[in-house]
Amino acid sequence: FASIRDRSLIAGIESYVAKHHTAKAVELELDTAAQRGIGSSGGDRAISIQPIKVQRILVAKCELDDESTLVINIKFPSTFPLQAPDAECVERVGVSEGKLRKWLLTTNIYLRNASTGGCVEALLRWKEAVDKEFDGLEPCPICYSVVHATSRLLPKLQCRQCANKYHSACLYQWFTKSQKSMCPMCQVPWGTVTSRPRQRQQQQQQQQQQQQQHHEQPPQEQWQQEHVGEIAAAAAAAAAEPQQHVDQLPPTSRVEEDDVDEEEDEEQPDLD
Helix, strand or coil: CCCCCCHHHHHHHHHHHHHHCHHHHHHHHHHHHHHHCECCCCCCCCEEEEEECCCCEEEEEEECCCCCEEEEEEECCCCCCCCCCEEEEEECCCCCHHHHHHHHHHHHHHHHCHHHCHHHHHHHHHHHHHHHHHCCCCCCCCCCCCCCCCCCCCCCEECCCCCCEECHHHHHHHHHHHCCCECCCCCCECCCCCCCHHHHHHHHHHHHHHHHHHHHCCHHHHHHHHCHHHHHHHHHHHHHHHHHHHHCCCHHHHHHHHHHHHHHHHHCCCCC
């Protein structure tokens, strides 16, 4: 069909297919997608599929949280399967225009290639992109939502200290009301780091090693380390004790000692 250049022949074929085959082909495609479904395997989010046969539309919804949902529609043309279906985004939350355009391009590539699996495979690829974007993303600690209620954006502003992520609108409102530019969770000035996590981890490891060495030491060495100050003081006192003893002798004792020395000198005979 793609190689035909005669416009009148193309129009005739399309009219015939639309009248006799499109409805059944679309119904088969919608039923296949609805029966197979897209579960939550490989991610935390499941895709709910709702076929609308009258309008030839397959609605796919992916819930991000209790209030936010990504929705795309797969529309089947009146000449299906001569022409491939087309995907369009109905509700966009937390995703930029450029990224959404890339997702839809990938989805449409799978839709236009029947050998890749059709709608089911296209939705699986779309779900993989959604899971990759939102996996590991925690709700904003201020509004407790992944997607902001007004701006429809994700929490992107991250604290350098505690690594929590906030919506820019929530953080601005918090700073305005509190009149302080402090992180709501760790109470550290925004944009500063008091102690990096790696440094804290190294300090904790050093403390654990010191405690372990302390417990593994023999009792004698452990006692010496604990009383090293007392031992040093006792040694200094012992060294100073003889001098103190001499200084404390009475004057009479010193005189007697001097007299004994003089008598010894007088008793020595004169050899000359």
